[in-house]
Amino acid sequence: MKLAIIPGDGIGPEVMNEAIKVLNTLSHLDSSFSLQFEELPWSSNYYMESGKMMPADALDQLKQFDAILFGAIGDTRVPDDITIWDLIMPIRKEFQQYVNVRPVKQLKGVKAPLITKAPIDFVVFRENAEGEYSNMGGRMYHGTSQEMAVQTTVMTKEGIRRLAEYSFQYAREHGRKKVTSATKSNVITHTMKLWDEVVSEVSQDHAGIALESIYIDALAAYFINRPEAFEVVIASNLFGDILTDLGAGLVGGLGLSPSANLNPEGRFPSMFEPIHGSAPDISGKGIANPIAQIWSAALMLEHNGRPDLGEIILQSIEKVLVDAEFLTPDMGGKSQTAVLGDAIIRAIHEQA
Numbered sequence: 001m002k003l004a005i006i007p008g009d010g011i012g013p014e015v016m017n018e019a020i021k022v023l024n025t026l027s028h029l030d031s032s033f034s035l036q037f038e039e040l041p042w043s044s045n046y047y048m049e050s051g052k053m054m055p056a057d058a059l060d061q062l063k064q065f066d067a068i069l070f071g072a073i074g075d076t077r078v079p080d081d082i083t084i085w086d087l088i089m090p091i092r093k094e095f096q097q098y099v100n101v102r103p104v105k106q107l108k109g110v111k112a113p114l115i116t117k118a119p120i121d122f123v124v125f126r127e128n129a130e131g132e133y134s135n136m137g138g139r140m141y142h143g144t145s146q147e148m149a150v151q152t153t154v155m156t157k158e159g160i161r162r163l164a165e166y167s168f169q170y171a172r173e174h175g176r177k178k179v180t181s182a183t184k185s186n187v188i189t190h191t192m193k194l195w196d197e198v199v200s201e202v203s204q205d206h207a208g209i210a211l212e213s214i215y216i217d218a219l220a221a222y223f224i225n226r227p228e229a230f231e232v233v234i235a236s237n238l239f240g241d242i243l244t245d246l247g248a249g250l251v252g253g254l255g256l257s258p259s260a261n262l263n264p265e266g267r268f269p270s271m272f273e274p275i276h277g278s279a280p281d282i283s284g285k286g287i288a289n290p291i292a293q294i295w296s297a298a299l300m301l302e303h304n305g306r307p308d309l310g311e312i313i314l315q316s317i318e319k320v321l322v323d324a325e326f327l328t329p330d331m332g333g334k335s336q337t338a339v340l341g342d343a344i345i346r347a348i349h350e351q352a
């Protein structure tokens, strides 16, 4: 497997080190898993030196890889819209990574903030290529009291259909019985009505899997009241972004939550990353939780034909969480990033 690694900014390189250690361990232990990777320095430092977040031929370079493992991006020296729109967005959009997968799963050993009737275990599929996160729009009358701004939400029938289709397929393949759609068609009457119609149409082809549509404001409350009741949730780009940070909070925090940006057809490489950002408040202290990054590597293996290795990683993470000896401060422990990473590697050796 040929892997592109973009550690990025802040805690990105710190947590990425641990994910690389884990992947190297697996490739030493399993001779059928061969791993070649190249580390790409594209980041805010790269921008400060070159005036660009990544080179002009970056996407052509990335196309040569089977997958991309991404750390985090964001730095006070560079405006957020540059770090995001000149690095991560072109990759997601040009590579048609239209499905953003975010597991909201309560791992064994994690003390979640809510007491629930059953462990929380659902997956959010967020639309990742269009929706509210289009950069179509503009501003007029700068600096005057008439200043105005317009940013257009773009929803296409095909964009909604392919996400819904992927989500229902996933539900079928994973024994899930219900898909919950986040909507707001009572107020956002054009784009969200199209969303509802297309999701409903797709659901007709999937007998045996129920569809429930819930307004986003109520859904946010249900995430707190009865998170154990969800199985698969589908949401637009903005709704999904917010819901999944809420989801991360439900199952232990940002340091524990991974995501996958998938191009399901495999025409382009998919990209795997933690959902957290560069966390400037803790960067350089060596205390970032590397689990989200390591779990994102597990998702990468699962998507690239080695679900067995992904499962070994997840079970090793759970073992270390249950032992609770080497936790980072965000989980109430005192360990450093590398100490937690090493504990996960020992757990992998024990399983092998």
Ligand code: ATP
Pocket: 011, 015, 073, 074, 254, 255, 256, 275, 276, 277, 278, 279, 280, 281, 282, 287, 288, 289, 290, 292, 330
């Ligand atoms: P961005 O805009 O890039 O999302 P941010 O600072 O707004 O950046 P995060 O970087 O995700 O958001 O961090 C939010 C909070 O969560 C911070 O207080 C940070 O310290 C904490 N946090 C995020 N990731 C981790 C992690 N891996 N380990 C420990 N704490 C984390």
